[in-house]
Amino acid sequence: MQTARLEGYIYLVGFALCIPAANWLLGHAGTVCPPNSPCLIPVAPSIMAPSGVPMIGLALVLRDLVQRRLGARWAIGAILAGAALSAALAPPALVVASSVAFLLSELVDFAIYTPLQRRRLVLAVVASGLVGLVIDSVLFLQLAFGNLDFLPGQILGKAWVVLLSIPIIWWLRTWDQRRGVNAV
Numbered sequence: 527m528q529t530a531r532l533e534g535y536i537y538l539v540g541f542a543l544c545i546p547a548a549n550w551l552l553g554h555a556g557t558v559c560p561p562n563s564p565c566l567i568p569v570a571p572s573i574m575a576p577s578g579v580p581m582i583g584l585a586l587v588l589r590d591l592v593q594r595r596l597g598a599r600w601a602i603g604a605i606l607a608g609a610a611l612s613a614a615l616a617p618p619a620l621v622v623a624s625s626v627a628f629l630l631s632e633l634v635d636f637a638i639y640t641p642l643q644r645r646r647l648v649l650a651v652v653a654s655g656l657v658g659l660v661i662d663s664v665l666f667l668q669l670a671f672g673n674l675d676f677l678p679g680q681i682l683g684k685a686w687v688v689l690l691s692i693p694i695i696w697w698l699r700t701w702d703q704r705r706g707v708n709a710v
Contacts (some may be wrong), residue, residue, distance in 0.1 A: 532594025548578030575679030583687025623670035631662035
């Protein structure tokens with residue numbers, strides 16, 4: 527099952543890249559970049575979100591896949607490394623918000639995903655991702671900006687990514703069954 531392990535490392539690299547990508551996007555890319563505010567993207571008609579939002583939604587899904595391929599220890603290590611990376615790469619004003627929100631949301635994601643994933647993979651990814659994204663959104667916005675003005679956009683933007691992952695997770699589960707690959 528070397529292929530499955532290689533897939534796990536690919537998911538791990540993708541997970542690690544989500545953090546600097548999200549932080550970079552916040553300050554550099556969006557349909558609008560107001561002064562002293564994060565760059566914003568539309569996530570629904572009349573609903574805007576900080577531009578790093580899709581990357582955090584993706585991180586929640588990739589962390590689950592790291593755990594599926596490499597195991598719980600790798601997943602916990604990835605969460606801790608991700609929080610440290612987030613603290614190291616976030617703009618100074620966002621260090622605490624970024625690292626605390628990331629760490630706590632990923633740990634909750636882990637706690638929900640772990641008992642569900644062997645029997646109900648799609649449910650595990652969706653349930654853990656949705657709970658994790660709400661926690662990440664509330665903590666990040668409150669700690670970074672002292673308000674929840676962008677909360678609907680944050681939640682909706684991350685939820686889109688989690689929901690768009692469903693067909694991929696479904697396919698991955700089916701592909702694993704055909705290859706005889708089990709979760710670690």
